[in-house]
Amino acid sequence: MVPCPWFPEIAAYAKQHPELDWGIHSTFTSEWKYYKWDGVLPSSEIPSLVSKDGYMYSSVEEFAKNAKPADVEKELRAQIEKATSFGIKLTHIDNHMGSILASPEMIAVYQKVGKEYHLPVLAPTNMIHMMAPQMAKYIDTNNIVVVDNFVSAYPAIGADKWKDFYNQTIQNLKPGLNEIIFHLAFDDDEMKAIAVDHPDFGAVWRQRDFEYVTSDEFKNLLKQNSIYLITWGDIQKVMYK
């Protein structure tokens, strides 16, 4: 998330670890109550992406109502260029909060820019069919990474069912390209303040994800179910060698 205040910290780490996956989580929304960011570009160059408070819009709904595809394209390119200028070797692009599904024009921008920079672009078809089915036909399956099954924990899963949800997901995975997204953070004072008044995807949620993803249970389940882990770097090599 290149526009965010801590970007230079992760950029320094990424520069030292080019062997890891480093994706642009293309960011066009600033969803927290008190911890905000604007674009990489000056707001005067991307006026349709910035609210009157000077930050990106809080919700995908407001973004979709206001954003112009030309501004999205400029800002997306600027996020990629800034990451590269900080020394990050990029492997892919995905998108924060699914904002890019707002219109066929934006989806086209996303695909075009990915192709141009030789970066695989995540297109989670099952999620698109669920969240924005009218957009599915605009996904160019020749030029984009179609994840057959995309999984992310959602608010209706109770905290006590968290482990069960992931365990069952893994046990029921079908052959094909699957992606499980985790939202990792510590339930500490900083994350609590960032996610204030926002339990969904909040501090406790992220600590739970962290505990699951670092557990032996998770590692063992992957092994027992013969799940073969691949990286975005692997995909990038196949697509753009």
Added chain:
Amino acid sequence: MVPCPWFPEIAAYAKQHPELDWGIHSTFTSEWKYYKWDGVLPSSEIPSLVSKDGYMYSSVEEFAKNAKPADVEKELRAQIEKATSFGIKLTHIDNHMGSILASPEMIAVYQKVGKEYHLPVLAPTNMIHMMAPQMAKYIDTNNIVVVDNFVSAYPAIGADKWKDFYNQTIQNLKPGLNEIIFHLAFDDDEMKAIAVDHPDFGAVWRQRDFEYVTSDEFKNLLKQNSIYLITWGDIQKVMYK
């Protein structure tokens, strides 16, 4: 510090507490290694204040070498206007890291803007004589708050002498307008990450200040030495009633 990522949090608190002092700590530098900010205005409007990484300069030295007074004036006004638009009732202006002492033209901007907005402006004469003696003659003592004695802990004071330094400062205060500046924060993971590689004014330093300023010893010393506390709001009433 209006350009900083957490500004909306303190702004919400300030709006609910107009009885407290709320100053613009006019900010033209972004000094931490990994936690950065740019200006309130788009960088295209204040190009001389923004480094090639897209953030404000890290040091006063780089700021002084690059900044144009016209950009400083625009950004200072924008910081005041943004604070006001968030519902903050302002009481005064001071300045982050003394950057404004970079030139007579900048000092003139600072004084002019303060007067225009009816905001007292801090001019710590003893600090100016120490840090930038050649600037002392540009301080317009009719239109600015001249603090006779300005005190701030400095790196050469050892951690074990912290309390002694403040205690002795208070015991030796002379009649007049004195200001003691504290840099308050918790020595927690967030502050440690912000101040990484930067022990001066770092996380431990701020925790020490917090402990001193909330101690009974400090409160008792103020009483025993007949120190009369005034607010910036009091000064503002006298200057601009």
